[in-house]
Amino acid sequence: MIAGKRRVVEEDMKEKEAEVRLHILGARGSVPTDGEEYRIFGGATSCVYLEWNDARIILDAGSGLLRLKDQNMERALPWYLFLSHYHSDHLLGLPMWKPMYDRRFKLTVCGADFQMPPKNAIDALMREPLWPVGEEAFLANIAFRQLSGAFPLAGGGPVAECMRAKHPGGVALYRFSGGGKRVVYATDCELDDKSEKELKEFAKNADIIILDAQYLPQEYTKFRGFGHNAIARACRLLNELGPGIGLLFHHAPEHEDELLLSLEREYRQNNENADIRFARAGEVITL
């Protein structure tokens, strides 16, 4: 083979680096909040949006989903929604999200195989007495999928994988890898020694980890077993996993900006190896 041709073949074989942009649309836990005291970190519940080459990936459908406006939708691209679990703060944006009523919009909704099928959970949310219509009211072209192993996404998207973690009713943590990039979404997961070890393995070499960090120490003592982490424990894990960006997620509804800013300053001083901060609704990170 001539030298030039060999070089072209070798370059083709190398994985092309993925273009990834991550948008925090909602980072509040449990219930949406509102008011001046939530201006910096936001009041909308869990929703993260990933542009990964041509794949469009939404992580959870909390009220933050409504920030993803209809006029920005690129209908020809492959769209995916990954649901961590079906607690209402992770689903409540869906009934009022306009693309769900657009016949031209195609979406694959994914849950994990150890959970109830996502179609049933969404139907329960949409039906009386919670909502008056049922899942059949959606006009979009929706496919449902329950992940058991690796799931390669279309449009040059990553391979999606999930891990079961501790939360009332169970929760799926997701890992997206491809084109030299890795993103891990781990909300509503209460760490214990076993799951911390598993998550460390799962999140190894991630460029960014979004991790549940809801409680102050005194709150954790009171709410142990509710399925969320003390902020200090989440920081410790992120620091051990570093380098990479660690985003503390699922902020308690009563934690106002001033408190989160002062905690962030304090933890960042003590965790120099990783870029650890509280997720801010509206922030965009290019990987």
Ligand SMILES: [Zn+2]
């Ligand atoms: Zn939650």
Ligand SMILES: [Zn+2]
């Ligand atoms: Zn939950």
